[in-house]
Amino acid sequence: MAGTDSSxxxxxxxxxxxxxxxxxxxxxxxxxxxxxxxFGLWDLRLVNPRDGxxxxxxxxxAAKADHVxxxxxxxxxxxxxxxxxxxVHATTARNREMxxxxxxxxxxxxxxxxxxxxxxxxxxxxxxxxxxxxxDEVALADAIVTLPVEPAFASLNIAQAVLVLAxxxxxAALKDAPLxxxxxxxxxxxxxxxxxxxxxxxxxxxxxxxxxxPDKRPGMMNxxxxxxxxxxxxxxxxxxxxGMVAALDRRHERANPTRVQPDDDAGSA
Amino acid sequence: MAGTDSSxxxxxxxxxxxxxxxxxxxxxxxxxxxxxxxFGLWDLRLVNPRDGxxxxxxxxxAAKADHVxxxxxxxxxxxxxxxxxxxVHATTARNREMxxxxxxxxxxxxxxxxxxxxxxxxxxxxxxxxxxxxxDEVALADAIVTLPVEPAFASLNIAQAVLVLAxxxxxAALKDAPLxxxxxxxxxxxxxxxxxxxxxxxxxxxxxxxxxxPDKRPGMMNxxxxxxxxxxxxxxxxxxxxGMVAALDRRHERANPTRVQPDDDAGSA
Numbered sequence: 001m002a003g004t005d006s007s008x009x010x011x012x013x014x015x016x017x018x019x020x021x022x023x024x025x026x027x028x029x030x031x032x033x034x035x036x037x038x039f040g041l042w043d044l045r046l047v048n049p050r051d052g053x054x055x056x057x058x059x060x061x062a063a064k065a066d067h068v069x070x071x072x073x074x075x076x077x078x079x080x081x082x083x084x085x086x087x088v089h090a091t092t093a094r095n096r097e098m099x100x101x102x103x104x105x106x107x108x109x110x111x112x113x114x115x116x117x118x119x120x121x122x123x124x125x126x127x128x129x130x131x132x133x134x135x136d137e138v139a140l141a142d143a144i145v146t147l148p149v150e151p152a153f154a155s156l157n158i159a160q161a162v163l164v165l166a167x168x169x170x171x172a173a174l175k176d177a178p179l180x181x182x183x184x185x186x187x188x189x190x191x192x193x194x195x196x197x198x199x200x201x202x203x204x205x206x207x208x209x210x211x212x213x214p215d216k217r218p219g220m221m222n223x224x225x226x227x228x229x230x231x232x233x234x235x236x237x238x239x240x241x242x243g244m245v246a247a248l249d250r251r252h253e254r255a256n257p258t259r260v261q262p263d264d265d266a267g268s269a
Numbered sequence: 270m271a272g273t274d275s276s277x278x279x280x281x282x283x284x285x286x287x288x289x290x291x292x293x294x295x296x297x298x299x300x301x302x303x304x305x306x307x308f309g310l311w312d313l314r315l316v317n318p319r320d321g322x323x324x325x326x327x328x329x330x331a332a333k334a335d336h337v338x339x340x341x342x343x344x345x346x347x348x349x350x351x352x353x354x355x356x357v358h359a360t361t362a363r364n365r366e367m368x369x370x371x372x373x374x375x376x377x378x379x380x381x382x383x384x385x386x387x388x389x390x391x392x393x394x395x396x397x398x399x400x401x402x403x404x405d406e407v408a409l410a411d412a413i414v415t416l417p418v419e420p421a422f423a424s425l426n427i428a429q430a431v432l433v434l435a436x437x438x439x440x441a442a443l444k445d446a447p448l449x450x451x452x453x454x455x456x457x458x459x460x461x462x463x464x465x466x467x468x469x470x471x472x473x474x475x476x477x478x479x480x481x482x483p484d485k486r487p488g489m490m491n492x493x494x495x496x497x498x499x500x501x502x503x504x505x506x507x508x509x510x511x512g513m514v515a516a517l518d519r520r521h522e523r524a525n526p527t528r529v530q531p532d533d534d535a536g537s538a
Binding site: 031038093167182 | 275
């Protein structure tokens with residue numbers, strides 16, 4: 001989805017560190033950096049990346065997330081990489097039979113937002129592409145985060161696991177923040193304009209003999225009022241509709257005054 | 270994250286169709302299929318894929334999401350692709366200044382879950398890698414879905430946009446469903462076992478003269494009780510701790526009965 005507003009500067013909020021343990025493919029490191037940038041994360045830490053660092057493929061896959069790639073820190077051990085953190089979540093799709101809480105990304109995000117709000121630093125661990133985190137690594141975390149995946153197809157690409165956690169963090173952190181843009185609903189039409197439209201339409205329909213009999217008119221006009229009310233037209237739309245009605249109406253004024261039935265009218269419109 | 274349970278069969282729930290409009294890269298189609306499979310979606314529709322269909326690169330990138338790839342439907346127009354749907358959301362990162370609701374993925378997911386519950390069919394539109402959906406295409410949708418991205422870095426890879434929507438749908442659809450696995454908390458220790466541990470520890474500490482003076486003992490024992498209660502040990506952990514205390518205790522029985530101060534004890538442990 002295109003839409004980056006390059007006039008806006010990246011905001012560096014206090015946010016969780018993303019720690020990739022022994023990532024194998026530069027493409028995944030770069031895609032993870034891009035996913036982080038999409039949701040406002042910027043602290044990316046690598047433990048023993050297989051192909052070293054810097055990594056050209058990572059830079060390419062990061063799609064210009066330079067503010068993340070440029071800040072990457074590399075560590076030899078996971079213990080060092082998480083040394084400054086207070087709350088650490090380990091992502092895994094496998095049950096580790098450890099005495100450790102297992103939570104979803106939403107609960108993890110809420111916990112991290114609270115911790116950050118209390119001035120603590122948080123991080124999320126992601127394992128190797130091949131076999132994830134080993135138990136010694138999971139044991140270092142406060143809780144296990146697992147995604148509500150389809151059990152028969154539970155294997156997520158690392159960058160996509162990062163994306164879900166980053167998305168949930170931002171959702172929790174900016175709960176009351178507006179979306180990047182809001183609906184453009186125009187100027188809502190005051191009821192008087194709607195009434196004017198309905199009245200004009202009714203008169204036009206009278207002229208073409210739309211109402212088979214006068215006693216049917218009130219009920220049908222109420223149906224029309226209900227339709228229009230439900231549609232929630234804005235002022236511009238009401239003006240457009242009135243113009244359409246006027247145009248159709250004039251056409252019938254020009255036509256010879258034989259009664260046109262609604263079906264013919266629709267057909268010839 | 271590894272963890273697919275190949276013993277489990279894929280579940281084909283009523284779920285939203287994912288419609289990719291003129292996707293350019295097979296890799297993205299395949300990655301989208303994989304993301305769908307991760308969260309239980311399976312109805313993938315393509316409108317004029319640039320490189321035709323089937324697409325080898327898509328199959329490779331799908332990482333064995335064959336149940337999605339094998340069901341892909343290709344259409345010439347978006348109108349055909351969404352012909353059977355009742356509720357359609359268009360994803361876009363750009364404001365279209367259209368008189369159309371703009372909602373987040375969570376709200377969209379709730380709406381789709383309600384619609385599906387009412388027996389209606391739903392779908393989500395995703396645009397081209399380069400410039401997304403055009404306005405004529407967005408106009409066909411009931412609402413615009415946009416992600417709470419960082420405005421300065423708003424461009425999501427299509428597969429990742431699909432992932433977020435699929436994740437939110439599953440979260441909304443399976444609100445009360447458990448995560449793939451739960452915490453293995455063992456058998457929680459009944460308070461009596463905790464009391465036994467505390468008592469045993471207290472006696473061992475008496476033997477090494479840990480409590481400088483008898484009047485200090487009750488308060489320090491209460492601190493220990495609080496620590497243990499807060500830790501929430503399970504039965505196995507209490508057994509382990511009691512074994513440790515017993516071992517340390519016996520060591521002092523063997524040692525000559527000079528009073529060992531806590532510091533020495535810690536130092537020699």
